Amino acid sequence: MWNIIVQIFPYAIAFTIPLLITALGGLYSERSGVVNIGLDGLMIVGAFTGALTIFKLQPILPDAAIWIGLLAAMIAGILFSLLHAFASINLNANQVISGTAINMIAGALTVFLARNITGSGNIRIISGFGRNDIPVLSSIPVIGKLFFTQTYASTWLVLLILLISTFVLYKTAFGLRLRACGEHPHAADSAGVNVYKVRYIAVMISGAFSGLGGAVMLVTFSGEFTGNVAGLGFLALAALIFGQWKPLGILGATFFFGFASTIANVSQVVPVLAAIPGLILKVFPYIVTLIALVIFSKSSQAPRAAGEPFDHGKR
Amino acid sequence: MKLPIIKGIKKETAVSLLAVVFGLVAGALFMLMTGNNPFAGYAFLFQGGLMSIERIGNTLATSTPLILTGLSIAFAFKTGMFNVGAAGQMLFGGFCATAVGLTLNLPKPLLLTLMLIAAILGGALWAWVPGFLKARFNVHEVVSTIMMNWISYWVVYYTVPAYFKGEFLETESRKISDHASLKVAWLSDLFGGSYINLGILLAVIAVIVISFILDKTVMGYELKSVGFNRFAAEYAGVSVNRSIILSMMISGALAGLGGAALYVGNASNIQIGILPSQGMDGIAVSLLGANSPLGVLGAAIFFGLLYSGKGFMNAMTNIPPEIADTIIATIIYFAATSVMIEKFIDRIIRRKRGE
Numbered sequence: 001m002w003n004i005i006v007q008i009f010p011y012a013i014a015f016t017i018p019l020l021i022t023a024l025g026g027l028y029s030e031r032s033g034v035v036n037i038g039l040d041g042l043m044i045v046g047a048f049t050g051a052l053t054i055f056k057l058q059p060i061l062p063d064a065a066i067w068i069g070l071l072a073a074m075i076a077g078i079l080f081s082l083l084h085a086f087a088s089i090n091l092n093a094n095q096v097i098s099g100t101a102i103n104m105i106a107g108a109l110t111v112f113l114a115r116n117i118t119g120s121g122n123i124r125i126i127s128g129f130g131r132n133d134i135p136v137l138s139s140i141p142v143i144g145k146l147f148f149t150q151t152y153a154s155t156w157l158v159l160l161i162l163l164i165s166t167f168v169l170y171k172t173a174f175g176l177r178l179r180a181c182g183e184h185p186h187a188a189d190s191a192g193v194n195v196y197k198v199r200y201i202a203v204m205i206s207g208a209f210s211g212l213g214g215a216v217m218l219v220t221f222s223g224e225f226t227g228n229v230a231g232l233g234f235l236a237l238a239a240l241i242f243g244q245w246k247p248l249g250i251l252g253a254t255f256f257f258g259f260a261s262t263i264a265n266v267s268q269v270v271p272v273l274a275a276i277p278g279l280i281l282k283v284f285p286y287i288v289t290l291i292a293l294v295i296f297s298k299s300s301q302a303p304r305a306a307g308e309p310f311d312h313g314k315r
Numbered sequence: 316m317k318l319p320i321i322k323g324i325k326k327e328t329a330v331s332l333l334a335v336v337f338g339l340v341a342g343a344l345f346m347l348m349t350g351n352n353p354f355a356g357y358a359f360l361f362q363g364g365l366m367s368i369e370r371i372g373n374t375l376a377t378s379t380p381l382i383l384t385g386l387s388i389a390f391a392f393k394t395g396m397f398n399v400g401a402a403g404q405m406l407f408g409g410f411c412a413t414a415v416g417l418t419l420n421l422p423k424p425l426l427l428t429l430m431l432i433a434a435i436l437g438g439a440l441w442a443w444v445p446g447f448l449k450a451r452f453n454v455h456e457v458v459s460t461i462m463m464n465w466i467s468y469w470v471v472y473y474t475v476p477a478y479f480k481g482e483f484l485e486t487e488s489r490k491i492s493d494h495a496s497l498k499v500a501w502l503s504d505l506f507g508g509s510y511i512n513l514g515i516l517l518a519v520i521a522v523i524v525i526s527f528i529l530d531k532t533v534m535g536y537e538l539k540s541v542g543f544n545r546f547a548a549e550y551a552g553v554s555v556n557r558s559i560i561l562s563m564m565i566s567g568a569l570a571g572l573g574g575a576a577l578y579v580g581n582a583s584n585i586q587i588g589i590l591p592s593q594g595m596d597g598i599a600v601s602l603l604g605a606n607s608p609l610g611v612l613g614a615a616i617f618f619g620l621l622y623s624g625k626g627f628m629n630a631m632t633n634i635p636p637e638i639a640d641t642i643i644a645t646i647i648y649f650a651a652t653s654v655m656i657e658k659f660i661d662r663i664i665r666r667k668r669g670e
Contacts, residue, residue, distance in 0.1 A: 037457060087652045094651065096397055096457060100598055101648040108640030109345075115635035116349045234461045241458055279473040286462040290448065293459065297452040 004270055008262050010131070010150040011221075016258030018043070018217040018229075021158045022236035023243065023250045024165055025209025030245060031169065032202030033182040033195075033305040035095040038084050038102030039210045040233025042077050046211030047218045048110035049076035051123040051225035054218075058126045066129060070154070070215050077211020078204045080106065085203040089196055092309035103233075111227040122226050128219035129153055154216045161209070166247040178202055182303035185310045195310045210236075238289050244301040260285040327605040329660060330653045334603065335617070337656075338646030342638055351634045360639070363627025364620040372509025376581050378619025380405065382518040383573030384597025385604060385611040386525055387438075387566045392606045393529060394562035395542035400445060400460025401570040402594020403467035404438040408571020409578035410471050411437030413488055413585045416495030417479050423494040430495065431517070431575055438571015439564040441467060446563025450556035456563070464590060472587045481584060488585045497580035514576030519612070521569060526608040528565075538562050570594070599643050602650045618643055 022039050029036040036042075054069035061068070080102070087098040115121040131150040138148040169175040178198050180188035185195045213236070214229055235257055242256075243249030264281035267273035273281070343353035364374045384401045391398035398404075411433040419426060441463055448454035479488040497512040529535040540548040541558040549555045573593060578585045600618060604610030625639040649656060 083648065087648070091652045093653075097598075097602060097651040098648070100399070100595070101644060101651045104595060104599065104644035104647055105641070108637050108644045112345065112635050112637035112641050113349075115637060121635070121637070231461075231465065238458050238462065241455070277473070279469055282469040282472070283466045286465050290444075290454070290459060290462050293454045294448060294452045297454050300453075 001272070004272070006145050008266055008270075009146045011266070012255070012259040012262040013147075013155060014152065014220050014258075015262055016255045017152070017155050017158045017220070018213040019232055019236050019239055019254040019257055020213075020251060021161065021216065022210045022213035022233060023239045023254055024162060024247065025206035025213070026237055026240045027165070027169075027245060027247065027250060028178070028202045028209070029206035030240065030306045031182045031303050032178045032199045033185055033303060033308065033310065034085070034088050034199050034203050035099065035307040036081075036084060036203065036206050037096055037099035037234075037237060038081070038106075039099075039206070039236050040229060040231065041099075041103035041106030042080055042207050042210035043214035043217070043229045043233045043236075044103075044106040044110055044227070045080045046073035046077045046214030047222075047225050047229055048114060048123070048214075049073045049211065050215030050218050051125055052114075052117065054125045055123050066219050069125075069219065070212060073211040073215030074208040075211070077207040077209070077214075079207070080211075081203050081207025084207075085200050088309065089199050089203070092311065095307055095309075107228060110225075114225065114227070122224055124224040125218065128223055152220050154220060158212075158216065162247060162251060169247065174198075179303075181310075182305055185305050185308075189310075189312070199310070235285075241296070241302075242289055242292050244296060245303060246301070256288070257285050260288070326657070326660065327607075328610075330656050331603050331605055331610065331614070331650065333656050333659070334646050334649035334653070337649045338642045341645040342642035345638060345641055346634055349634070351632055356628055356632055356634050356638070359628040359631040360621065360624040363624030365624070367507065369507035369509045370623065372503075372506025372511035374620050374623040375506075375515050375616070376509065376511040376619075377623040378616045379512075379514040379518050379580065380573040380577040380591070380593040381596055381600050381615035381618055382612055383521060383569050383576055384593045385600025385615050386518075386521055386608060387569035387573065388597045389601035389604060389606040389608070389611050390525060390529075390569060391562055391566035392601060393542050394538045394558060395545065396446075396449070396456050396559065396562055396566070398442065398445075398460055398563065398566050398570075399457050399598070400442065400463045400594070401566075401573070401597045402590040402592075403460070403464035404441040404567040404570035405574035405577065405591055405594055406464075406471055407441045407467045407574070408434040408438035408567075409574025409591075410474070410585055411571070412575040412579050413491060414479065416491040416579055417489055426495055427497065427513075430579060431572065434571040434575035435568040436571070438567040438569070438574060440567070442563040442567020442570070443560065446560040446567075449563070450559040464594070468588075468590055471585065475585060475587050479585075486587050490583045491579055495579060496583055497576065498583075510581055512576075512580040514580035517572060517576065521572065522608045522612050525569070529608070534561075570597070573597075596643065599647045599650075602647055 022043055026036055026039050050069040050073035053072040054065050057065035057068055084098055084102050087093040088095040111121045114123055129152045131152060134148040138144045177193045181195050181198045189195050217229060218225060239250055239253040239257055243253035267281050346353040346356045365371055384405060387401050388398050412430040415430045415433045444463055445456045445459040448459050449456045475488045476485050481487045481489050497514050499513060502511055503509060537553045538558050540553055541555050545555050577591060600611055600614045603614035621639040621642060625636040628634055629636040
């Protein structure tokens with residue numbers, strides 16, 4: 001049993017990381033009061049831009065190509081998220097519908113462009129990140145085997161972003177203002193906070209993180225852009241709610257999804273799990289999410305103003 | 316409010332039409348950017364959907380599931396619910412219809428009736444869950460319907476190979492027999508051998524029935540009142556929770572019927588490992604149709620035209636078929652930001668008045 005856990009742990013973490021960073025992006029956006037169900041589309045944009053950049057650069061700059069690809073994915077995510085920011089902040093559009101439009105545009109436009117570039121609509125990169133053992137730490141008993149062997153560089157980057165985000169959201173003036181905009185924008189406004197600006201920044205951060213999420217998925221376990229991200233963006237959105245709009249809650253929720261999905265994926269080759277019907281393993285994360293939503297519904301920590309357009313003159 | 320320039324057309328219609336124009340312009344720009352001639356592109360696109368009676372039949376058949384999912388989502392919208400789960404509901408409804416069609420051996424009219432009932436019940440059951448969770452526990456329907464989509468995906472993924480495996484492929488069900496199909500000889504012959512089927516008649520009936528429910532019945536009035544203001548509705552004595560569940564179930568039933576139109580009408584078996592794209596496109600249809608049943612019918616036929624013509628356009632030019640999806644997505648963005656278009660219309664009106 002222990003061997004199995006040690007074997008699947010790196011895969012579970014690899015699957016968790018894109019979910020984590022995307023959900024973290026959603027956290028910024030929703031905490032500022034803008035619901036962003038376009039996370040899936042933003043991930044697709046990130047995966048596409050990352051794949052294209054790495055595909056073009058890898059022959060020239062084999063070492064730096066992946067990092068440049070990740071950066072390009074973040075920038076593309078930011079640019080694309082501006083569509084959502086403009087619609088939901090300036091035009092008071094229904095944020096859920098605008099997010100749906102983002103998902104549809106991203107899915108269609110990226111494949112359209114990819115087809116113009118490669119013909120098949122898929123973009124395969126030559127190689128992604130390698131897996132490395134962390135020196136010294138990997139030899140710690142128990143923990144070393146689980147957390148510090150076979151890791152991707154991107155994993156550490158995302159965990160670092162998680163730490164910084166927790167600090168920014170809870171320990172800085174900007175974080176306080178951002179949360180105020182999501183709870184009571186008019187109070188924030190009367191205290192001199194520019195609600196529009198804060199929400200714009202928050203949505204752009206969600207774009208950058210989701211773009212990064214899509215690209216991380218590409219350079220770790222998928223290796224190919226195929227026009228979708230297997231619905232991970234929606235799963236990230238569920239993890240955001242499951243994690244009750246808190247950084248550590250999100251970490252727990254995304255790791256749960258990562259672990260449950262990995263178990264379902266490897267169940268065929270693990271004798272202990274092969275006895276459980278595949279269907280049960282596959283639907284397990286979704287059913288648990290539904291149950292969790294029911295349990296948390298009584299004490300929901302949802303930002304109070306999430307989804308509501310900010311109207312300066314409204315009282 | 317009526318527009319002076321085009322008298323008699325409602326502002327909502329004008330917004331939708333302008334969104335379509337902007338979407339088509341954006342499509343033209345994408346074609347130009349990728350080095351293609353947009354005029355040739357659009358000519359082939361519309362020829363592909365309309366140039367023969369058979370192609371018109373195929374366009375209508377392509378529109379059929381879109382009419383039903385669009386109607387499904389529009390109906391839920393009227394009660395203030397956003398049903399993102401039409402894909403899962405139609406997949407499960409279509410699966411139920413297929414299962415009945417493959418299991419029972421009955422005369423065609425009886426079998427088809429049972430299959431359609433199965434599709435309606437399957438879709439309604441799948442939508443009942445989010446409706447119940449919303450009414451009872453206030454769980455946001457967007458997340459719960461998405462979860463239900465994936466549950467539906469995996470249920471079909473495992474059940475089809477286990478019980479209804481196809482003759483050659485593991486990834487699809489057996490083909491249904493002719494008398495379990497919505498295709499009928501007279502309709503196909505009427506449209507020169509097209510795969511159009513009874514689904515289109517069902518869709519038109521559904522449009523009429525749903526308009527009737529919404530506009531002429533107490534139930535429709537109550538459902539709409541919950542959508543406008545659930546607190547006011549509750550104060551007026553409407554059972555809000557019951558309305559939410561009922562509205563989701565009707566919405567799911569329509570999506571399930573759409574699944575029947577897709578899997579036992581246009582197609583003759585069910586594929587695994589894919590959520591039908593009509594579920595998400597239905598959102599586009601209902602938005603463009605301004606949530607009115609007639610608007611949905613028009614929008615679905617227009618999108619059906621784009622989808623059925625894209626293959627021909629792709630065969631005649633270098634434009635990838637995904638341009639159709641891109642145009643639709645752009646139209647939706649403009650429909651979602653209708654405030655911008657309304658301001659634009661207002662400005663035109665003001666200029667006409669000379670202000």
